[in-house]
Amino acid sequence: MNTFTKRIALVFLSCLATQPAWAARDVKEAVVKIYTVRNRYAYSVPWQISYQEESTGSGCIIKGRRILTNAHVVTDGAFIQVRRSGIAKKNTAEVEIVAHECDLALLRVNDESFFDGVTPPGIGCLPEVRDQVAVYGFPKGGDKLSITEGVVCRVEHSKYTHSSANLLSCQIDAAINPGNSGGPVIKDDKIVGVAFQAQSGQNIGYMVPAPIIDRFLTDIEDGEYDGIPDLGISSQPMENPDIRHRFGMKKSQTGVLVNEIYPDSPAKGVLKTGDVILSVDGQDVENDGTIELRKGERTSWKYSMQRKHTNDKVQLEVLRNRQIMDAEIDLSVTNIFRGLVPEEYDVAPTYYILGGLVFEPLTVNYLKRWGKEWHVKAPTSLLNYYLYGKPKADKRQIVVLIRVLADDINAGYHELENRVVSCVNGRKIANMRDLVDAVEGQQQRYHMITDETGYKIVLDKSRVSANGQKILKKYNVNSDRSQNLKPSEQQYISEVH
Helix, strand or coil: CCHHHHHHHHHHHHHHHCCCHHHCHHHHHHEEEEEEEEEEECCCCCCCEEEEEEEEEEEEEECCCEEEECHHHHCCEEEEEEEECCCCCCEEEEEEEEECCCCEEEEECCCHHHHCCCCCCCECCCCCCCCEEEEEECCCCCCCCEEEEEEEEEEEEEECCCCCCEEEEEEECCCCCCCCCCCEEEECCEEEEEEEEEECCCCEEEEEEHHHHHHHHHHHHHCCCCCCCECCEEEECCCCHHHHHHCCCCCCCCCEEEEEECCCCCCECCECCCCEEEEECCEECCCCCEEEEECCEEEECCHHHHCCCCCCEEEEEEEECCEEEEEEEECECCCCCCCCCCCCCCCCCCCEEECCEEEEECCHHHHHHHCCCHHHHCCHHHHHHHHHCCCECCECCCEEEEEECCCHHHCCCCCCCCEEEEEECCEECCCHHHHHHHHHCCCCCEEEEEECCCCEEEEEHHHHHHHHHHHHHHCCCCCCECHHHCCCCCCCCCCCC
């Protein structure tokens, strides 16, 4: 072999040796395109399906002949198909399990031949900042597999758009576009993340990182998803020296202040408002509300609970009245990620009709009736609850009179809409079940509904009973209530516990 030939051979071998790990053939074969047909409910007329739409996303075959993807890729899916990269045939798939707060889901395909020849990649570790990764998926604009490369820019807590939960995530500079959602992010032949959102107009994407994926897969080993535990409290940083002094902290002490303990919190009876949480499981909580994630990296102190599982214990060091005390709390899943105004997934809207008055719990789904700019166009009275409302024992949901189906018996009220209900027949309303019970337990002649401004609606009970079905028929409504409010239901599934 002459010198020139040797040089060519060495260059070729060098290229093979440095070939990116994400170019491996088996990883490509494990990536799938997901086709979802959705049934969207009309929250402004909650007894109807508004429209059907089609969308696409990405996913990856993992151990156990399952497909890992984003929850938002398959939410409200009435019909789902999947197609492997490089193969024309589509197969019908079904959602096996879904975790909305961390935006992950698993699909199953009954046709076993779909998985033939696939070596599923394993789940890797949390990548380091500046690690190089590749995003696999099927972004819009083409039908073939796309692979974009980039580096990990940040590892920290951020808001998950799908659920509004604040969880650990990784920011990457690889391009992530519509259709990429659910696709694997690969490093060293392993899944280190799932692409799930991007900043519009910028080359900034985010992935659900490996620890969150691992936690999800461990959670569902018993066939059910329990959810992410939380202390169920509100807290604030203590960076100002005056607030630290006011609550008796020494210069050497750092922590966060407990402001409120939510209903059904596992910390109820253990923590008190005004407590300062100094450490969690032996990790110091800094005054900015962070703990050390890795050397030189910090993230939210709540990650100490979020990486655990239901019924795990957490050890806290607490400062109360200038005295240090130890506290142990059995963690449970709270609805803190849902908030007072949640977004509903994969369920029909809850509603109740009384004499043509249509009541519904306030949800993000309802607010979205105001279009893409709902967060500025929706009524301020409703947005305030979304932005600032917190669950309380006497306010588990915001019950709204959304509209009036006009009839003689409700004359004078036809223009009423988006009124927050505070009281029905003398009973304070904490949720939709309270409203139903207050109506159906009424013994007096009149129903009286009072909104939060004090405005009163009075309807004759006997006229409501006599004309109720006529109103429903006039407006093509099949039932005066949603399925989960019917007497046969033993539990109100939408109620916040």
